[in-house]
Amino acid sequence: MKDDTKIVHVGRANAKRHNVVNTPVYRASTIVFEDTQQMREAMDGAVGDRKKVMFYGRKGSPTSWTLEEAMTELEEGFDTVLAPSGLGAITTALMAFLRTGDHLLMVDSVYEPTRHFCNGMLAKFGIKTTYYDPNIGEGILKLITPTTRVVFVESPGSHSFEIQDIPAIADAVHSFSDQNIVIIADNTWGTPIFHKPLKLGADISINACTKYIVGHSDVMLGSITAAKEHFPVLYDGRQQLGVAVSPDDAYLATRGLRTLGVRLNQHQENTMKVATWFSERPEVEKVMYPALPSDPNHRLWKRDFSGATGLFGIVFKQTSREAVSAMLNSVSCFSLGYSWGGYESLICPSVVSHIRTASTWRYAEPGIRLHIGLEDPEDLIADLEIALKSFNTFL
Ligand SMILES: Cc1ncc(COP(=O)(O)O)c(C=O)c1O
Numbered sequence: 001m002k003d004d005t006k007i008v009h010v011g012r013a014n015a016k017r018h019n020v021v022n023t024p025v026y027r028a029s030t031i032v033f034e035d036t037q038q039m040r041e042a043m044d045g046a047v048g049d050r051k052k053v054m055f056y057g058r059k060g061s062p063t064s065w066t067l068e069e070a071m072t073e074l075e076e077g078f079d080t081v082l083a084p085s086g087l088g089a090i091t092t093a094l095m096a097f098l099r100t101g102d103h104l105l106m107v108d109s110v111y112e113p114t115r116h117f118c119n120g121m122l123a124k125f126g127i128k129t130t131y132y133d134p135n136i137g138e139g140i141l142k143l144i145t146p147t148t149r150v151v152f153v154e155s156p157g158s159h160s161f162e163i164q165d166i167p168a169i170a171d172a173v174h175s176f177s178d179q180n181i182v183i184i185a186d187n188t189w190g191t192p193i194f195h196k197p198l199k200l201g202a203d204i205s206i207n208a209c210t211k212y213i214v215g216h217s218d219v220m221l222g223s224i225t226a227a228k229e230h231f232p233v234l235y236d237g238r239q240q241l242g243v244a245v246s247p248d249d250a251y252l253a254t255r256g257l258r259t260l261g262v263r264l265n266q267h268q269e270n271t272m273k274v275a276t277w278f279s280e281r282p283e284v285e286k287v288m289y290p291a292l293p294s295d296p297n298h299r300l301w302k303r304d305f306s307g308a309t310g311l312f313g314i315v316f317k318q319t320s321r322e323a324v325s326a327m328l329n330s331v332s333c334f335s336l337g338y339s340w341g342g343y344e345s346l347i348c349p350s351v352v353s354h355i356r357t358a359s360t361w362r363y364a365e366p367g368i369r370l371h372i373g374l375e376d377p378e379d380l381i382a383d384l385e386i387a388l389k390s391f392n393t394f395l
Pocket residue numbers: 085086087088111154158186188189208209210211220221222339
């Protein structure tokens with residue numbers, strides 16, 4: 001079955017109840033039982049291996065299982081658990097697989113709050129993080145130590161857009177088979193429609209569903225999909241941490257998911273137009289969008305992704321804080337915002353050098369980051385023309 005068909009059908013078996021199309025919102029903390037036998041059966045199902053029986057609200061309901069099943073199918077994994085945000089999904093996965101004394105290899109281009117968690121909470125619990133260059137590929141071999149337990153990839157980085165060679169990293173990491181190192185991927189940019197990290201050799205794939213899965217900028221949610229051998233540790237860790245999601249949020253994310261395929265195609269088409277326009281502007285040093293043939297990682301992107309989404313970055317030949325502020329203050333089709341993945345276009349300043357420790361950022365700062373929404377790209381380009389005039393007057 002193709003992804004566009006899966007997206008419509010996956011997880012809908014639950015919706016047979018009362019013949020409604022979408023699985024309803026099951027609001028529940030307490031579950032009540034007919035008799036002690038039913039109580040015991042539910043308890044047996046809820047403890048240990050995961051079985052989808054209603055036992056207690058935190059363990060989920062048909063509303064959350066619908067989304068989990070859909071994400072599992074699309075990621076081509078074994079099973080999925082949800083978390084209350086994308087960052088919550090990342091921290092839950094890291095906590096599940098790491099223990100005191102372990103070593104974590106973390107990509108240097110990682111989302112900044114993930115870095116903060118490694119340098120904060122993980123360091124506090126005695127877990128050492130080494131950052132590595134996103135272009136490292138099989139060179140990761142040299143950084144693996146006897147205590148390395150997790151390698152974290154985020155491809156592409158959400159401000160600098162390097163595509164990582166996940167197959168080369170996975171080959172290198174899995175050659176240390178006796179160490180059972182787990183590769184965790186943040187798949188938020190590609191989504192399981194355009195990128196399937198588990199098929200490329202990763203063990204865990206995480207989505208900040210907040211972005212494209214929800215698609216309407218009104219829900220925080222994360223998902224963690226695991227390969228079979230890693231699911232029990234992930235599930236147990238999530239239960240120990242008490243991570244649970246609101247059924248309303250799971251419902252809205254599933255509703256967003258049903259239109260993900262068509263939205264992404266439009267994001268991609270619009271973004272190609274705007275990114276290509278930027279690449280011809282004299283002010284621009286570099287457009288960071290892997291789908292452009294001029295992008296240094298275009299070959300890797302073409303090999304490992306089946307499409308590109310709407311987030312990309314610009315570095316200027318010459319820039320200043322005042323010029324970028326003038327640009328941002330003169331847009332009207334774009335809103336100023338740090339997020340992405342919704343139907344609306346967003347723009348924000350981008351400063352990367354202060355969050356690099358293993359690789360250098362040699363471009364003038366600040367740059368900008370854009371998320372291209374579902375508006376007509378001609379209107380967006382006209383808006384950016386005016387904004388660049390303001391940028392130029394402040395240089
Ligand atoms: C690449 C990436 N991963 C994870 C997250 C975290 O997601 P959330 O905001 O849902 O916690 C973000 C948020 O911006 C992100 O950009």
